[in-house]
Amino acid sequence: TPLSHIRNFSIVAHIDHGKSTLADRLIQSTNTVADRDMKEQMLDSMDIERERGITIKAQTVRINYTADNGEDYVLNLIDTPGHVDFAYEVSRSMRAVEGSLLVVDSTQGVEAQTLANVYHAIEADHEIVPVLNKIDLPAADCDRVAEQIEDVIGIDASGAIRVSAKTGVGIHETLEAIVQHLPAPKGDIDAPLKAMLVDSWYDSYLGVIVLVRIMNGKLKKGDRIRMMQNGSVHHVDRIGVFRPAMTEIDELGPGEIGFLTASIKQVRDTRVGDTITHEKKGCDKALPGFKPAQPVVFCGLFPVDAAEFEDLRDSIEKLALNDASFSFEMETSAALGFGFRCGFLGLLHLEVIRDRIEREYDIDLITTAPSVIYHIHMRDGTMQDLHNPADMPDLTLVDHVEEPRIKATILVPDDFLGDVLKLCQDRRGIQLDLTYAGARAMVVYDLPLNEVVFDFYDRLKSVTKGYASFDYQMLGYRTDALVKMQVLVNDEPVDALSTMVHRDRAEARGRAMVEKLKDLIPRHMFKIPIQAAIGGKVIARETLSAMRKDVTAKCYGGDATRKRKLLDKQKAGKKKMRQFGKVDIPQEAFISALKMD
Numbered sequence: 207t208p209l210s211h212i213r214n215f216s217i218v219a220h221i222d223h224g225k226s227t228l229a230d231r232l233i234q235s236t237n238t239v240a241d242r243d244m245k246e247q248m249l250d251s252m253d254i255e256r257e258r259g260i261t262i263k264a265q266t267v268r269i270n271y272t273a274d275n276g277e278d279y280v281l282n283l284i285d286t287p288g289h290v291d292f293a294y295e296v297s298r299s300m301r302a303v304e305g306s307l308l309v310v311d312s313t314q315g316v317e318a319q320t321l322a323n324v325y326h327a328i329e330a331d332h333e334i335v336p337v338l339n340k341i342d343l344p345a346a347d348c349d350r351v352a353e354q355i356e357d358v359i360g361i362d363a364s365g366a367i368r369v370s371a372k373t374g375v376g377i378h379e380t381l382e383a384i385v386q387h388l389p390a391p392k393g394d395i396d397a398p399l400k401a402m403l404v405d406s407w408y409d410s411y412l413g414v415i416v417l418v419r420i421m422n423g424k425l426k427k428g429d430r431i432r433m434m435q436n437g438s439v440h441h442v443d444r445i446g447v448f449r450p451a452m453t454e455i456d457e458l459g460p461g462e463i464g465f466l467t468a469s470i471k472q473v474r475d476t477r478v479g480d481t482i483t484h485e486k487k488g489c490d491k492a493l494p495g496f497k498p499a500q501p502v503v504f505c506g507l508f509p510v511d512a513a514e515f516e517d518l519r520d521s522i523e524k525l526a527l528n529d530a531s532f533s534f535e536m537e538t539s540a541a542l543g544f545g546f547r548c549g550f551l552g553l554l555h556l557e558v559i560r561d562r563i564e565r566e567y568d569i570d571l572i573t574t575a576p577s578v579i580y581h582i583h584m585r586d587g588t589m590q591d592l593h594n595p596a597d598m599p600d601l602t603l604v605d606h607v608e609e610p611r612i613k614a615t616i617l618v619p620d621d622f623l624g625d626v627l628k629l630c631q632d633r634r635g636i637q638l639d640l641t642y643a644g645a646r647a648m649v650v651y652d653l654p655l656n657e658v659v660f661d662f663y664d665r666l667k668s669v670t671k672g673y674a675s676f677d678y679q680m681l682g683y684r685t686d687a688l689v690k691m692q693v694l695v696n697d698e699p700v701d702a703l704s705t706m707v708h709r710d711r712a713e714a715r716g717r718a719m720v721e722k723l724k725d726l727i728p729r730h731m732f733k734i735p736i737q738a739a740i741g742g743k744v745i746a747r748e749t750l751s752a753m754r755k756d757v758t759a760k761c762y763g764g765d766a767t768r769k770r771k772l773l774d775k776q777k778a779g780k781k782k783m784r785q786f787g788k789v790d791i792p793q794e795a796f797i798s799a800l801k802m803d
């Protein structure tokens with residue numbers, strides 16, 4: 207296909223504004239897929255994505271379209287992940303295309319992720335076509351939303367296309383706008399091969415599949431290619447495009463988007479954003495701006511049943527094959543035994559991995575409190591990264607501690623603004639900005655990431671009845687009065703409950719934690735002190751009183767089978783507990799104790 211007849215684009219939208227439905231409709235209306243093969247949400251392939259209605263891995267599809275001018279075009283759609291955790295993947299895949307459809311739900315208006323994603327598109331110099339979706343709904347207010355797009359984002363929305371991805375209204379206009387308003391790609395077919403590694407994933411039959419955008423040159427089956435980041439060389443055994451099913455072709459030229467396979471075993475060997483060239487006569491300059499995605503949130507994953515440790519290792523290794531942004535190393539905890547310390551791009555990423563281990567591998571997990579990476583500056587002038595509060599060095603050796611901060615953007619209807627401000631304030635936030643977009647307030651806060659990772663989304667959703675939208679970016683590290691708080695049950699520290707807290711909040715946090723634990727830990731035959739401490743100093747304390755009687759006592763020693771049954775029940779219950787010293791702590795306690803109200 208000549209460059210002038212290629213259009214490459216992505217769709218940017220807030221979650222639920224209809225990105226996947228629109229993509230499906232574009233595919234269907236161009237007969238890219240026979241109707242009978244059309245599944246709802248073609249592009250969301252993983253089950254969990256489908257269930258949760260979120261798009262995690264970027265997917266792509268090549269659409270053939272005969273425009274009103276009679277010419278045949280190739281349209282390549284790259285589907286980008288919609289969630290904030292995957293911002294890096296979004297920004298990379300945007301660099302692989304020239305334009306974007308900006309989809310805004312005409313009953314809702316601009317949301318936090320609309321903004322975050324459209325800014326990625328603007329940074330990538332995209333031509334942007336605004337699309338107002340869901341016009342079939344009575345609550346649609348296209349004029350207001352178009353005005354809002356102009357006010358808040360600052361792009362011309364006078365020509366916004368009015369669409370119902372559900373009924374198909376406006377789909378033809380959207381296809382025409384793609385051809386007429388989005389620029390054709392540029393590239394030189396005679397120059398050395400230069401291709402962007404847009405995405406990669408693991409397929410159990412084909413091994414690693416690499417999604418590429420050709421910038422210059424030609425990529426053919428049988429070529430020997432080099433990844434410029436690590437110099438590794440591979441033999442290309444397959445080239446193809448997605449229609450959206452994988453279809454093999456012989457070569458890809460400038461401006462084209464497709465996939466290659468080259469007997470690559472792990473996704474880890476392919477880095478999103480890397481430049482691919484030929485082994486011989488390659489290009490000498492890589493594409494700019496490569497940086498691997500870094501995990502920012504860490505937590506421990508432990509099997510409830512210690513016997514499942516090897517199964518857990520196996521499942522984590524398999525998942526890691528397909529997810530280069532997820533890190534893990536073995537960890538031992540006095541409370542929880544053997545497990546793994548894992549790093550994630552964000553909370554959603556954590557949840558997805560945890561769910562997959564539990565569901566696909568059927569392993570019950572204990573997840574410890576998510577933690578961010580602290581910079582611990584020692585008195586001797588060295589600095590170390592702290593991924594696990596349990597590893598915090600002795601306070602007397604520490605000079606100061608830095609924590610990561612984020613810039614959070616929250617859009618919320620006016621009625622809930624007070625609650626949102628209070629929530630941010632409670633989480634040690636510093637207000638940076640407060641503006642209005644229609645009846646909605648846009649607040650920008652500088653917040654410690656630590657205060658956001660555990661349950662901030664949940665709290666935000668609940669205080670705003672689901673009406674707030676949220677997005678963030680990293681700001682950098684800043685010093686604060688942070689200390690490690692330990693929890694002692696029956697005078698023994700429970701490492702899995704250690705957390706980093708701000709000194710001013712330690713007492714309140716400690717008190718809340720011991721009160722909760724008092725309710726969560728069952729009574730034993732003896733009195734159990736539950737304490738929160740910083741260094742050697744106890745800051746909160748509760749005492750769980752002793753159980754008055756043995757459960758079996760009421761059987762008067764007479765009925766042996768009844769006694770046995772009760773003991774069996776106790777045993778079964780115990781399996782779900784973690785024995786700690788002499789104390790059994792139920793699994794829920796670890797997570798519940800860390801939730802703040």
Ligand code: GTP
Pocket residue numbers: 219220221222223224225226227228259260261288339340341342343369370371372373
């Ligand atoms: P993520 O994949 O989570 O980012 O969501 P999305 O933006 O892809 O949204 P999706 O396409 O899953 O649509 C969200 C919901 O809106 C679904 O229930 C769709 O059926 C519905 N929807 C999408 N487009 C329309 C439309 O034009 N009209 C109506 N009434 N509903 C729509």
